[in-house]
């Protein structure tokens with residue numbers, strides 16, 4: 127009887143006061159029409175190339191035509207994949223105020239929050255603590271929240287920071303709740319707000335005190351005896367005895383807060399807070415972040431086994447305490463619940479300079495494209511800001527594959543307190559480095575192994591198994607993270623992703639051959655778009671060198687400016703760029719940000735995409751590979767000043783800068799040669815396209831000229847790179863002139 131009542135109630139409220147709505151964006155019709163038009167243009171160009179090839183009389187012209195045919199085929203393929211994002215661009219709204227009509231607070235699902243950190247020197251513990259505090263402060267029943275911190279750095283410094291955080295949280299969480307604070311990341315709150323009200327000033331002093339202690343410990347690399355206040359803490363730190371290194375140590379699990387035991391200073395229960403550093407040794411592979419997440423999946427199953435799991439990078443703090451309630455608007459909707467695997471919020475960043483010189487926002491990857499996939503079977507998983515249904519890690523929606531150990535099953539109900547001996551013993555066992563031997567963890571269960579882009583691979587796998595996902599982009603960013611502020615860091619991160627993506631391309635789960643069979647062709651294309659990123663380097667390299675070198679050689683490779691074919695080129699070039707720019711600006715970007723974003727696309731094509739490809743090949747051949755190189759989140763004062771002023775940071779002599787500098791020089795040389803040819807009275811009709819392209823290259827290379835020629839700060843281009851690149855450029859130019 128009661129059940130019935132709830133049921134009718136939920137149906138009526140869904141109709142009259144929905145939990146969420148979804149609609150196609152207004153640009154949909156335009157996008158579809160343009161797709162048809164552009165596809166026709168592509169086919170016309172390819173046809174034209176084939177004809178030219180057929181009728182070419184010299185080896186040089188056959189070779190150049192083939193080169194451009196290859197470049198254009200790849201560009202055409204990549205453009206085709208973008209249509210997957212453009213045919214069903216979707217946007218959603220949620221109505222958390224209607225939540226209480228369908229779900230009482232006591233029936234809210236519990237949430238296990240996973241925070242991964244891997245290195246106390248690249249990821250300062252104080253920042254990780256801030257992330258954790260912001261999440262513990264969620265506007266959600268605290269007894270339903272458990273925060274698990276995975277420390278792959280195996281550092282007592284991080285544990286120490288969290289011990290301090292556990293104490294501070296008892297003051298911070300009620301303070302946020304009682305004052306209805308929105309910025310629940312303490313660092314951000316104290317930076318942005320005047321703390322004159324309530325106990326603000328007192329709490330700020332406590333926060334500063336904690337920060338001082340933690341930063342002091344990190345600086346000294348050890349925890350002073352005076353900071354250790356009781357026997358329990360001392361015993362814990364004793365685990366870091368001799369022989370304990372980050373690559374070789376036993377499991378450390380420390381329950382720092384337990385909600386049934388501890389209350390905040392106002393008497394409300396606290397969320398659980400658990401520190402986990404899984405066992406590591408050189409003999410067993412640890413699979414980087416995916417391995418860490420799988421260990422957390424098991425440890426959390428044993429301890430709390432919440433039906434919802436939120437994964438967070440250590441730098442991604444919560445920027446909106448209402449986020450879990452917004453997520454619930456989807457989760458509580460029975461009509462979509464059955465095969466809903468995860469709800470992905472976009473990764474957004476703080477501290478971006480106005481023009482976003484490194485395109486670090488990745489607007490297309492994180493905001494635009496997921497909205498497009500949301501109209502299909504849902505967005506990719508991007509590693510952070512994602513609420514999973516725990517069940518998604520164990521088989522398809524209608525084909526569950528549960529672990530043998532009953533305590534690890536997603537339907538297992540935990541009855542014992544998390545500090546009980548049995549629970550802790552099992553938790554240690556499942557975090558052991560040999561636990562996964564001979565099991566399907568990482569292949570069929572949990573997060574996927576085998577790719578450095580474990581997030582992309584995991585999401586793909588889940589979609590292939592029949593799960594759907596969903597994208598929600600609230601106006602106020604749900605999470606904000608750090609971004610690389612030097613070109614080298616930005617490119618290195620991108621290179622790691624490329625290696626991971628190629629690992630997916632060359633696995634059984636290739637999005638085109640395997641994926642599209644199980645997810646449908648458009649989803650296959652959408653996944654392929656990301657997976658094939660690195661091949662963009664081929665057309666970008668070709669178009670950065672070949673027309674320019676031909677110009678130096680007075681060889682015309684594009685149609686005459688007066689010919690109709692030239693118009694086709696103009697249409698293809700402008701069409702793609704303008705549509706891209708519009709997409710970007712409609713997603714609240716500025717023109718300048720778009721310009722920098724397209725520049726970064728070219729820069730990546732010449733460096734990280736290409737080097738990622740090279741490194742992937744080397745790895746395939748069985749030669750050394752670096753593994754997961756964690757992006758540094760530490761800020762250097764001077765560097766950060768340059769970043770804020772929009773100045774490119776080269777500084778380190780990286781091989782990746784050589785193609786960039788070489789292209790800059792070759793393009794400048796091509797322009798110079800073009801000008802000389804004009805002055806000599808040559809008819810430039812046939813070389814107009816090449817001259818235009820060289821100018822485009824040079825304008826894009828502006829920061830590189832600056833860094834090579836007239837900057838003197840630490841971030842300028844290292845002299846050795848300039849010298850090598852000049853030689854390479856000279857070599858290329860003479861080679862062409864000789865041929």
Ligand SMILES: O=c1ccn([C@@H]2O[C@H](COP(=O)(O)OP(=O)(O)O[C@H]3O[C@H](CO)[C@@H](O)[C@H](O)[C@H]3O)[C@@H](O)[C@H]2O)c(=O)[nH]1
Pocket residue numbers: 242243244245249276278413414415418438439440441473508509510578579580581619622623626754755756757758
């Ligand atoms: O062995 C490792 C390596 C990394 N991490 C953690 O993984 C997260 C992401 O690492 P980061 O260096 O910040 O990489 P990004 O390139 O910024 O991260 C993006 O790309 C990764 C895949 O390459 C995804 O895992 C991330 O979620 C996504 O934000 C961080 O919290 C790390 O602490 C681990 O826990 N163990």
Ligand SMILES: [Mn+2]
Pocket residue numbers: 439441607608757
């Ligand atoms: Mn990161």
